[in-house]
Amino acid sequence: MKQTPVEVNAPVALTRRRFLKTGSGVLMGTLMATGGTLAALAPSRTWALTMSALTDAEGDKLLKVTRAIFPHDTLDDAVYALVVKDLDAAAASDANVAKLLRAGLQDLDQRASGDWASLDYLARENIVIKMAGTDFFEKIRGTSVVSLYNNEMAWAHFGYEGASYDKGGYFDRGFQDLNWLPDPDANASPAKA
Amino acid sequence: MANIALDDDTAVVVIGSGAGGGTLANELCQKGIKVVVLEAGARESAQTFQNDEWGSFGQLSWLDKRTTSGSWRVARDFSGLPAWICKTVGGSTTHWAGASLRIQDHEFKALTNYGKVEGANLLDWPLTLQDLEPYYDKAEKKMGVTRTNGIPGLPGNNNFKVMYDGAKKLGYKDCHTGRMAINSRNRDGRGHCRQLGFCFQGCKMDAKWSTMNSEIPMAEKTGNLDLRPKAQVVKIEHDKSGKVNAVVYADADGNLQKQMARVVCVAGNSIETPRLLLNSESSKHPDGLANSSGQVGRNYMRHMTGSVYATFDEPVHMWRGTTMAGIITDESRHDPARGFVGGYEMETLSLGLPFMAAFLDPGGWGRDFCRAMDNYANMAGMWLVGEDMPQESNRITAHASEKDQFGMPVPNVHFDDHPNDIAMREHAFGQGRAIYEAAGANHIYPVPPYPSTHNLGTCRMSAKSADGVVNGNGQAHDIDNLFISDGSQFTTGASENPTLTIVTLAIRQADYIAKQMSMKAI
Ligand SMILES: Cc1cc2nc3c(=O)[nH]c(=O)nc-3n(C[C@H](O)[C@H](O)[C@H](O)COP(=O)(O)OP(=O)(O)OC[C@H]3O[C@@H](n4cnc5c(N)ncnc54)[C@H](O)[C@@H]3O)c2cc1C
Ligand code: SF4
Numbered sequence: 001m002k003q004t005p006v007e008v009n010a011p012v013a014l015t016r017r018r019f020l021k022t023g024s025g026v027l028m029g030t031l032m033a034t035g036g037t038l039a040a041l042a043p044s045r046t047w048a049l050t051m052s053a054l055t056d057a058e059g060d061k062l063l064k065v066t067r068a069i070f071p072h073d074t075l076d077d078a079v080y081a082l083v084v085k086d087l088d089a090a091a092a093s094d095a096n097v098a099k100l101l102r103a104g105l106q107d108l109d110q111r112a113s114g115d116w117a118s119l120d121y122l123a124r125e126n127i128v129i130k131m132a133g134t135d136f137f138e139k140i141r142g143t144s145v146v147s148l149y150n151n152e153m154a155w156a157h158f159g160y161e162g163a164s165y166d167k168g169g170y171f172d173r174g175f176q177d178l179n180w181l182p183d184p185d186a187n188a189s190p191a192k193a
Numbered sequence: 194m195a196n197i198a199l200d201d202d203t204a205v206v207v208i209g210s211g212a213g214g215g216t217l218a219n220e221l222c223q224k225g226i227k228v229v230v231l232e233a234g235a236r237e238s239a240q241t242f243q244n245d246e247w248g249s250f251g252q253l254s255w256l257d258k259r260t261t262s263g264s265w266r267v268a269r270d271f272s273g274l275p276a277w278i279c280k281t282v283g284g285s286t287t288h289w290a291g292a293s294l295r296i297q298d299h300e301f302k303a304l305t306n307y308g309k310v311e312g313a314n315l316l317d318w319p320l321t322l323q324d325l326e327p328y329y330d331k332a333e334k335k336m337g338v339t340r341t342n343g344i345p346g347l348p349g350n351n352n353f354k355v356m357y358d359g360a361k362k363l364g365y366k367d368c369h370t371g372r373m374a375i376n377s378r379n380r381d382g383r384g385h386c387r388q389l390g391f392c393f394q395g396c397k398m399d400a401k402w403s404t405m406n407s408e409i410p411m412a413e414k415t416g417n418l419d420l421r422p423k424a425q426v427v428k429i430e431h432d433k434s435g436k437v438n439a440v441v442y443a444d445a446d447g448n449l450q451k452q453m454a455r456v457v458c459v460a461g462n463s464i465e466t467p468r469l470l471l472n473s474e475s476s477k478h479p480d481g482l483a484n485s486s487g488q489v490g491r492n493y494m495r496h497m498t499g500s501v502y503a504t505f506d507e508p509v510h511m512w513r514g515t516t517m518a519g520i521i522t523d524e525s526r527h528d529p530a531r532g533f534v535g536g537y538e539m540e541t542l543s544l545g546l547p548f549m550a551a552f553l554d555p556g557g558w559g560r561d562f563c564r565a566m567d568n569y570a571n572m573a574g575m576w577l578v579g580e581d582m583p584q585e586s587n588r589i590t591a592h593a594s595e596k597d598q599f600g601m602p603v604p605n606v607h608f609d610d611h612p613n614d615i616a617m618r619e620h621a622f623g624q625g626r627a628i629y630e631a632a633g634a635n636h637i638y639p640v641p642p643y644p645s646t647h648n649l650g651t652c653r654m655s656a657k658s659a660d661g662v663v664n665g666n667g668q669a670h671d672i673d674n675l676f677i678s679d680g681s682q683f684t685t686g687a688s689e690n691p692t693l694t695i696v697t698l699a700i701r702q703a704d705y706i707a708k709q710m711s712m713k714a715i
Contacts, residue, residue, distance in 0.1 A: 069558045069559070070558060070562070070563055071559070071563055072563050072566070072567060129559070132558075141556075145550050145551060145558075146547070146550070148550070149546050149547050149550035149566070150246075150247055150546075150547040150550075154546065155546055158567070158569045159508075159510075159569065159570035160545060160546035160569060160570070161510075161512065161513070162244070162245075162545070162546075163244035163245060163391075164388075164389050164513075165244045165389055165397045165398075166244075168387060169386075169387030169388045169389040169398070169514075170387075170389070170390060170513035170514050171386075174351075175350040175351065175388040175390075175513040175514035176351060176354070176514070177510075178351035178354045178355070178507075178508070178509060180507040181354050181355065181358045181632065181633075182358065183354065184349055184353070184354060184357040184358075187369065188346075188357060188368060188369040188370065188519075189346070189348055189349030189354075189357070189369070189370050190345045190346045190347070190348060190370070190377070191348060193348075193377060193378050193379075193385045
């Protein structure tokens with residue numbers, strides 16, 4: 001279930017018309033992070049996500065909804081795009097999900113009395129919060145709570161180091177390197193083998 | 194490996210290969226007894242285990258449909274997943290944490306020592322700590338439990354350092370890296386722990402004891418074991434005299450097979466075990482097999498649980514190293530002055546980022562949730578586990594309409610917290626908070642119970658046949674050649690993690706079964 005970083009394909013190679021034909025789109029973005037582990041995981045600073053059921057406008061809006069439900073201010077859009085990827089896949093395999101998502105996005109505009117997506121992020125968040133408990137909200141929350149945190153870019157962002165077996169575990173890699181508290185007695189915590 | 198024919202009625206059939214079933218099978222095989230083990234799950238190994246929380250969850254968990262009811266929070270947060278246990282060769286010992294504690298003398302006599310507690314169905318065990326001591330010795334040796342048999346304790350990780358500091362500042366006396374069935378030194382042909390931090394995902398070092406890496410291979414070497422993975426038992430049958438004589442199971446292709454048996458031992462963990470008895474009803478046993486007491490499926494216990502996570506100004510990196518890296522035992526005493534009977538243990542626990550998101554605040558979202566996750570690298574955590582009250586109404590029942598892939602009624606798990614459980618949880622949350630505040634925490638996160646990992650009591654032992662399902666040897670009161678061999682036997686839950694006692698009871702039961710067989714009593 002682990003997800004690799006969003007595939008970065010060359011968006012220019014795909015013509016706008018092709019998406020329109022299938023009714024689906026490509027979501028594009030640029031990594032905020034220019035250095036560090038997260039940037040190292042992505043082959044290039046721009047990313048693109050090919051959608052299969054939803055349009056790019058819908059994808060973009062869903063990304064913003066996801067940000068409003070899980071507002072990590074410095075977490076890159078590329079990670080939120082992984083949630084959109086899963087929502088799009090769910091919409092592709094189940095027409096009811098597609099309907100639910102589309103209706104929810106329309107509802108947002110109604111609540112915003114206009115284009116919800118064009119509001120500033122706090123205003124957007126305030127509207128989304130009021131939708132808590134709806135099927136639309138729950139679908140996105142439930143998908144996000146897995147997808148947002150189960151990928152290597154998120155791990156890099158939050159500092160989680162993940163799989164360790166291939167690296168010999170944490171035995172020689174800091175499992176007891178905390179130094180802002182005194183070390184326990186040797187009886188309580190014997191020396192390592 | 195033995196090849197026992199389906200119509201061979203001389204073997205012992207063990208259902209489930211986890212802590213209880215796997216151990217019992219090996220002990221019987223060592224005595225020269227032929228054993229068929231029917232295990233619903235597939236066979237994995239250190240090579241196939243994954244350092245990946247969700248991936249491993251899909252690989253090892255029991256995910257057949259189950260339903261929930263009752264006022265416990267798990268029914269709301271995880272309505273289709275009342276328990277987090279395994280379907281794989283080795284059962285839940287593949288992803289247990291390894292904490293191996295003996296039940297205390299006073300806990301075996303809960304009714305005597307706690308007195309009558311309103312709404313609770315307390316009872317003394319039909320055996321004592323003294324009866325079990327020689328078998329506890331054997332179990333600790335077999336499992337290589339640290340701080341027993343001259344085996345050094347494990348080195349504490351960062352998560353333990355935080356717990357230890359807070360514990361000392363609070364004046365707790367007994368805080369250390371625990372008694373763990375995890376090799377601190379190479380032992381028994383298995384290497385030592387390399388602090389991978391994925392104990393809940395199956396130990397890729399085989400440093401942690403499981404029936405998959407110990408009991409089952411040992412049993413196979415005797416030539417007496419016929420292990421059949423992907424064999425899910427759906428029914429136990431009996432002859433005219435009422436003795437059990439066969440089990441029906443679905444094989445890997447979903448075809449039903451019938452294995453004849455001399456003795457049947459059920460060790461499917463405390464939801465599947467009573468479910469199987471209930472689904473095996475017949476005209477002779479209209480309420481389910483071995484259920485003349487009406488206690489099959491009742492008194493379901495899951496331990497009082499909860500967790501406390503805390504964030505600090507400095508990094509902790511709690512995921513590095515053993516998942517359960519240390520313990521405080523001071524609160525596991527019986528001291529009604531605290532406002533409840535029985536006690537609880539405090540044990541470090543860490544979750545990786547994916548599981549932290551799922552369990553920190555089930556259903557949670559928004560800025561508070563994100564703030565906690567943003568500080569994940571600076572987080573320490575502990576699990577609280579204590580004695581919960583057996584209640585008749587907390588029970589496993591066969592669902593009236595929902596069926597599984599084999600057409601058998603799915604189990605419903607009903608649970609309400611007893612007021613004693615709630616009082617204990619509140620106390621434990623308070624102490625957990627105090628520990629982390631003493632160590633300098635900037636935020637505390639009390640976390641509600643996860644789906645049950647300790648499932649107990651649904652076919653409990655009792656001296657009198659009216660009070661329970663089995664006697665002190667795990668033998669059904671109603672049927673001499675039917676045994677319960679897992680945590681379902683527990684009369685009460687005690688405050689300790691249960692597996693050491695499950696293994697101990699299985700070793701003892703093997704002696705009893707062998708003796709009964711040689712006397713031709715069964
Ligand atoms: C995350 C986690 C951490 C834990 N940590 C600890 C710890 O530190 N210390 C501790 O003492 N305990 C711990 N436990 C609990 C421990 O795993 C269990 O107490 C123990 O494994 C229970 O043993 P059992 O034999 O009853 O069942 P299990 O070990 O669960 O084995 C039951 C087996 O029976 C099989 N089965 C069920 N029904 C059927 C059927 N109808 N036909 C065929 N096969 C069937 C299942 O597939 C399974 O393999 C932990 C559990 C979990 C989930
Ligand atoms: S921390 Fe130790 S016991 Fe746990 S999985 Fe890693 S090697 Fe195994």
